[in-house]
Amino acid sequence: MDKLLKLLEEDARLTPAQIAVMTQRDEGDIKKAIEEYEKNGTILGYQALVDWDKTDREYVSAVIELRITPQRDRGFDKVAEMIYSYPEVKSLYLMSGGYDLHVIIEGKTLREVASFVSDKLAVIDAVLSTSTHFVLKKYKDEGVIFGSGETDERGSCMV
Amino acid sequence: MINYEKILSDKVQGIAPSGIRKFFDLTERMEDVIALTVGQPDFVTPWHIRDAAIESLKKGRTYYTSNAGLTPLREQICEYMERRFSLRYDPKTETLVTVGGSEAIDLAIRAVVRTGDEVIVPEPCFVCYAPIVTMAGGVPVKLPLRYEDKFKLTPELLRGAISDKTKLLILAFPNNPTGAIMTKEDLVSIADILRGTDILVLSDEIYAELTYGRPHCSIASLPDMRERTIIASGFSKTYAMTGWRMGYTLAPAPITEQMYKIHQYAIMCAPTTSQFAAIEALKNGDDDIEYMREEYNQRRRLILDGFKSIGLDCFVPEGAFYAFPNIGKFGMSSDDFCMQLLEKKKVAIVPGTAFGESGEGFARISYAYSVNHIKIAIEKMGEFIKEL
Numbered sequence: 001m002d003k004l005l006k007l008l009e010e011d012a013r014l015t016p017a018q019i020a021v022m023t024q025r026d027e028g029d030i031k032k033a034i035e036e037y038e039k040n041g042t043i044l045g046y047q048a049l050v051d052w053d054k055t056d057r058e059y060v061s062a063v064i065e066l067r068i069t070p071q072r073d074r075g076f077d078k079v080a081e082m083i084y085s086y087p088e089v090k091s092l093y094l095m096s097g098g099y100d101l102h103v104i105i106e107g108k109t110l111r112e113v114a115s116f117v118s119d120k121l122a123v124i125d126a127v128l129s130t131s132t133h134f135v136l137k138k139y140k141d142e143g144v145i146f147g148s149g150e151t152d153e154r155g156s157c158m159v
Numbered sequence: 160m161i162n163y164e165k166i167l168s169d170k171v172q173g174i175a176p177s178g179i180r181k182f183f184d185l186t187e188r189m190e191d192v193i194a195l196t197v198g199q200p201d202f203v204t205p206w207h208i209r210d211a212a213i214e215s216l217k218k219g220r221t222y223y224t225s226n227a228g229l230t231p232l233r234e235q236i237c238e239y240m241e242r243r244f245s246l247r248y249d250p251k252t253e254t255l256v257t258v259g260g261s262e263a264i265d266l267a268i269r270a271v272v273r274t275g276d277e278v279i280v281p282e283p284c285f286v287c288y289a290p291i292v293t294m295a296g297g298v299p300v301k302l303p304l305r306y307e308d309k310f311k312l313t314p315e316l317l318r319g320a321i322s323d324k325t326k327l328l329i330l331a332f333p334n335n336p337t338g339a340i341m342t343k344e345d346l347v348s349i350a351d352i353l354r355g356t357d358i359l360v361l362s363d364e365i366y367a368e369l370t371y372g373r374p375h376c377s378i379a380s381l382p383d384m385r386e387r388t389i390i391a392s393g394f395s396k397t398y399a400m401t402g403w404r405m406g407y408t409l410a411p412a413p414i415t416e417q418m419y420k421i422h423q424y425a426i427m428c429a430p431t432t433s434q435f436a437a438i439e440a441l442k443n444g445d446d447d448i449e450y451m452r453e454e455y456n457q458r459r460r461l462i463l464d465g466f467k468s469i470g471l472d473c474f475v476p477e478g479a480f481y482a483f484p485n486i487g488k489f490g491m492s493s494d495d496f497c498m499q500l501l502e503k504k505k506v507a508i509v510p511g512t513a514f515g516e517s518g519e520g521f522a523r524i525s526y527a528y529s530v531n532h533i534k535i536a537i538e539k540m541g542e543f544i545k546e547l
């Protein structure tokens with residue numbers, strides 16, 4: 001595995017120069033590698049991880065479990081494509097186990113999410129059933145614990 | 160009114176307050192300080208280790224252990240030493256579980272020093288050795304190490320410090336505050352001097368797992384050195400377990416027997432919960448060590464590169480998580496430099512003189528901080544230097 005990816009996954013603001021120093025590689029090589037990763041879709045984007053609960057934005061998010069009839073030749077991909085094309089859909093995974101597609105969606109209100117499920121998802125032919133779970137609180141996302149600021153609690157022990 | 164000065168221990172009163180403490184206190188009184196001062200990991204103890212401790216509490220394991228520590232822990236310590244450093248010790252008679260590496264150091268010095276014995280303390284070094292020697296009735300012989308030697312102990316320097324009263328040599332590598340290490344070759348030439356004498360060695364190996372580039376070598380692994388060496392080590396730096404206060408000694412049985420007496424009367428036993436955590440650390444913590452070492456190494460490179468970019472000279476530290484840049488060229492004392500940096504830019508670092516007079520012209524900078532924190536600190540230091 002390339003350490004560069006791990007470093008960027010943790011802190012996308014590191015500059016190629018800094019990564020070069022940290023990994024003992026050439027800055028030009030790092031730049032080239034990043035470009036290549038971006039081109040071939042290994043690196044898909046750079047985003048800030050926002051705790052929206054700290055803002056006045058009104059939103060709800062929900063996890064929806066979908067059971068699907070797979071389609072001849074294309075399996076789940078075609079249905080998945082239909083679903084992920086909606087901008088409301090934040091994440092979509094194909095799952096093993098009791099259901100098939102795991103959809104995470106965000107909306108302004110409960111009603112908005114509910115009508116998305118009934119109007120957009122439930123009506124898809126291949127969808128056998130839906131089960132919607134609203135998120136009450138986010139504790140941790142992308143490896144980051146929410147609500148904890150960056151305070152250094154280490155005591156100034158004389159070491 | 161009692162005149163305390165007259166009645167309290169003269170030995171203890173004679174010990175000067177620590178220079179690091181003074182600086183820490185100053186820093187604590189200011190707000191929004193960007194500190195590079197701490198001597199402890201910024202990682203949290205890995206969860207599986209914390210979980211083992213919680214499990215032991217749930218099961219009601221809240222008793223004292225035997226004085227020397229839990230047998231399975233002592234066995235694990237010896238197994239670990241063999242696995243990592245090819246050193247063999249007997250868990251029953253040659254190891255003690257202590258309250259941090261600090262107690263291990265205290266036990267070692269007190270067990271071997273007779274009144275008037277000289278103990279060679281190469282400096283700069285961690286601040287505890289000389290005071291403990293003094294309290295034990297010995298005489299600390301401070302031995303200044305040099306920048307041009309990369310702060311290693313050289314055979315020439317050692318020869319010059321040995322007298323017929325020398326009882327003990329303190330060997331603390333990888334070193335706090337310099338980050339210097341002693342390679343096997345470096346140690347061989349030290350061993351050559353000690354062989355055939357009655358001089359003992361206290362090898363403080365608390366940073367043994369934090370070397371970058373080559374694995375740590377213990378002087379005890381060299382021919383004829385095991386019989387004269389006491390290893391003091393612990394879990395604090397290796398597994399990010401500072402608050403658990405877990406350390407140990409490894410030494411030949413006759414020495415361990417004497418240290419055991421002090422430990423038994425002064426401490427009884429190390430904290431039980433921490434001992435259960437330590438067993439888990441030794442059993443399943445190798446990957447954690449690897450992970451943290453690599454993280455520190457990345458930051459070490461980042462901070463050294465940062466020094467270069469702001470015109471700060473520094474020899475390449477190969478161990479621990481400190482860098483010891485040379486600030487001599489700015490024409491002020493370490494104390495002044497650090498004080499002004501704190502006042503003008505709110506960046507806190509520790510003057511080299513806190514670790515001995517030979518630290519004059521240097522400052523200790525800890526890189527046990529997040530990458531982002533280090534980036535900001537370097538930037539501020541750069542501004543400070545430019546404005547000088």
